[in-house]
Amino acid sequence: MPRLDSPGLFSLTPKILADFAAEGILSVEDFLLAHNPNLDESRTEARKQAVVDILGYIDRQSCGFRTSARMLQEIEARGERYLPTGCESLDKLLEGGLREGTVTELVGGSSSGKTQVCMQVAASVAYRCRAMVGFVDTCHSFSATRLSHMLGGLVGGRDAVQRRVGAADEIGDAMKSIMHYSIFDIFPMLSFLNQLHTTLSVQVQSMEEKVMRLLIVDCASSVISPILGGIPGHALMVSMGIILKKLALENHLAVLITNHTVGGEGGHPKPALGETWKAMPSVRLLLARDFSSNLCHATVMKHTSMACNRHAAFQITRTGLRPVF
Amino acid sequence: MEVEEWVMGHETAQNMLRRIGPRTTGLAPLVPALQRIVNLHGRHVVEVAGASGSAKSEFLLQAAVKCLLPKQGYDGWDGGVLWFDLDGHFDVLRLVRLLQAHIHQEARRRYEEGNEEEDEMEDGEQVLETCMERFFYTRCYSSLEFISALKSSRNHLLRAQTCGKGFRILVIDSIAAFYWLDRSAPFKGGAGNPSLSLQGAMQAVVRELKELRKLSQPTGLLVMASKCNIYSSNFSDTNDWASGLRKDNRQVDSAHEKDSRRSGLQQREFMPAVWQEFITHRLLLQSKVADGTETLFSAEWLRPALLNVDEFTINDTGFMLTNR
Numbered sequence A: 001m002p003r004l005d006s007p008g009l010f011s012l013t014p015k016i017l018a019d020f021a022a023e024g025i026l027s028v029e030d031f032l033l034a035h036n037p038n039l040d041e042s043r044t045e046a047r048k049q050a051v052v053d054i055l056g057y058i059d060r061q062s063c064g065f066r067t068s069a070r071m072l073q074e075i076e077a078r079g080e081r082y083l084p085t086g087c088e089s090l091d092k093l094l095e096g097g098l099r100e101g102t103v104t105e106l107v108g109g110s111s112s113g114k115t116q117v118c119m120q121v122a123a124s125v126a127y128r129c130r131a132m133v134g135f136v137d138t139c140h141s142f143s144a145t146r147l148s149h150m151l152g153g154l155v156g157g158r159d160a161v162q163r164r165v166g167a168a169d170e171i172g173d174a175m176k177s178i179m180h181y182s183i184f185d186i187f188p189m190l191s192f193l194n195q196l197h198t199t200l201s202v203q204v205q206s207m208e209e210k211v212m213r214l215l216i217v218d219c220a221s222s223v224i225s226p227i228l229g230g231i232p233g234h235a236l237m238v239s240m241g242i243i244l245k246k247l248a249l250e251n252h253l254a255v256l257i258t259n260h261t262v263g264g265e266g267g268h269p270k271p272a273l274g275e276t277w278k279a280m281p282s283v284r285l286l287l288a289r290d291f292s293s294n295l296c297h298a299t300v301m302k303h304t305s306m307a308c309n310r311h312a313a314f315q316i317t318r319t320g321l322r323p324v325f
Numbered sequence B: 001m002e003v004e005e006w007v008m009g010h011e012t013a014q015n016m017l018r019r020i021g022p023r024t025t026g027l028a029p030l031v032p033a034l035q036r037i038v039n040l041h042g043r044h045v046v047e048v049a050g051a052s053g054s055a056k057s058e059f060l061l062q063a064a065v066k067c068l069l070p071k072q073g074y075d076g077w078d079g080g081v082l083w084f085d086l087d088g089h090f091d092v093l094r095l096v097r098l099l100q101a102h103i104h105q106e107a108r109r110r111y112e113e114g115n116e117e118e119d120e121m122e123d124g125e126q127v128l129e130t131c132m133e134r135f136f137y138t139r140c141y142s143s144l145e146f147i148s149a150l151k152s153s154r155n156h157l158l159r160a161q162t163c164g165k166g167f168r169i170l171v172i173d174s175i176a177a178f179y180w181l182d183r184s185a186p187f188k189g190g191a192g193n194p195s196l197s198l199q200g201a202m203q204a205v206v207r208e209l210k211e212l213r214k215l216s217q218p219t220g221l222l223v224m225a226s227k228c229n230i231y232s233s234n235f236s237d238t239n240d241w242a243s244g245l246r247k248d249n250r251q252v253d254s255a256h257e258k259d260s261r262r263s264g265l266q267q268r269e270f271m272p273a274v275w276q277e278f279i280t281h282r283l284l285l286q287s288k289v290a291d292g293t294e295t296l297f298s299a300e301w302l303r304p305a306l307l308n309v310d311e312f313t314i315n316d317t318g319f320m321l322t323n324r
Helices: A014-022 A028-033 A045-061 A068-078 A088-093 A114-128 A144-155 A167-176 A186-202 A221-227 A231-250 A274-278 B002-008 B013-024 B032-036 B056-068 B092-112 B118-133 B143-162 B179-184 B198-215 B241-252 B254-267 B273-278
Strands: A103-107 A132-137 A178-182 A212-218 A254-259 A261-263 A269-271 A283-290 A295-303 A311-317 A320-324 B045-050 B080-085 B135-139 B167-173 B222-228 B281-289 B295-303 B309-315 B318-322
Touching: A014 A045, A028 A045, A028 B143, A028 B198, A045 B143, A068 B092, A068 B118, A068 B135, A088 A295, A088 A311, A088 A320, A103 A114, A103 A231, A114 A132, A114 A144, A114 A167, A114 A178, A114 A212, A114 A254, A114 A320, A132 A186, A144 A167, A144 A320, A167 A178, A186 A221, A186 A231, A212 A231, A221 A231, A231 A254, A231 A274, A231 B179, B045 B056, B056 B080, B056 B092, B056 B167, B056 B222, B056 B281, B056 B318, B080 B143, B092 B118, B092 B318, B118 B135, B135 B143, B143 B167, B143 B198, B179 B198, B198 B273
Parallel strands: A103 A254, A103 A283, A132 A178, A132 A212, A212 A254, B045 B222, B045 B281, B080 B135, B080 B167, B167 B222
Antiparallel strands: A261 A269, A283 A295, A295 A311, A311 A320, B281 B295, B295 B309, B309 B318
């Protein structure tokens, strides 16, 4: 928050500023936190005007209030959509796919199919929605070869010889719109996400250029869990949660993150990162893989607007995820 | 003359009751599970505690819907709602669905009673529109943004009051969203210069809320806040600040002792004393998975402490109490 003299308010004369400074109010932050009850019923007219102006400045800076009627209009104008996951059973489970403006979390143990789902969603959004996809890779699990196989499955035809004319171009085009970032640490992660938020906020939409509509962080927990423990670690975790939510809500991205599991009470695996993180995602899906039948099960653990504990199943094949009903 | 008397301040209890009574009593219960608390009104502060996924936000939304709906025919509060979304989980489509469900239910009931049908549909659309215009929403990403939003909501409050339809409920979802951020803020300054610590931020929040409540006299402003669980049962705090706080409170507040004893470590209290003294009611929500896909929730009043535990499920129109 800026110093009191920096917004350039005319009513804040040097004398008034000195007055405020004498009370320990040097910045807008101090003004907000000050517990001086007679701040509002001030002594002089000039000071009253100064308080009104600062309140006006605060009002302009905050994102303001909207009525729900206007929010609904905005959603309709924007055409907020569900992004297809590329697997019909998952789409059915989520009633359409990943929703723009929300954070979805995949939870599962090692090799439960988290990365496979992430790559399938990336392929599906890049190919079907013709949108940019950001893929943040924190544990070297991304594979471009695998992605091209999945795109091949979406375009149709198992091998190059079976494909129709132009399919290769379509695959190449989709591959080009998936941006891959390797980040292994919390601080580069936070700066990347903040930078992305700034870039997307100032971006002017043009007809030719594709817009980013999906951000994947695979795996989010592996940059957070090393710093957990103690207050600063938790604060960093919350910061990351907030910037992810900001990207979803302000930039209208669908955000997909993954989380690993740790041993909970009685040895049962539970999602990592604890109670505070649990409140972060809007949707949480639990993935579990049955190796004997090669079936992956997805269960809704948390959903802010739908019933939980519903299941869906799919198989991981060479050309992507195959739904099993 | 009447005005002069009123400005002078002193009045008998009977006069006061006559003046504000109709505005605070006889209000419909907001949520079926809330029925156990007889009369929630504008001077109360309700905290809805519970782990993630225990239907806290849903509870607040149900209350908001009841508040938005008109008194005539829908048994609502006919008032505005100020919604501070600190968690980013608010879904406007869900609000619309809930409002529509309530309006449809009412229309069907009237139809079954044999009243005319065609007018009702138009009426429903109008009611929905009015309700949607009365719901004010803002989103905050830090405590400072939250305090700024509280400060700037004064203007909205006063504007709405001059239009005659004031705000009746202020919702905060969830109050503990920035707990870790505020706790990690460096402590600077002495007693005269509050810094952005958890204590300082909560003091400012409570002060602003009291100010807003004062501005919305005579109806007052019912504050409803959800509080998400921060600690899992086995988390140990490094400097044991929260447990020290708990001990202090136990001496002051015997109702509080019951809170922590009954719910165990799962619900240990972590908010600063200034917030805890501010709240007047506390409801604990928990979720249990019942057979199949049905999720069963339980609601228990911790303050004032009631022995009954209500169990309910959630459907399209709201909370359904299950009797077991």
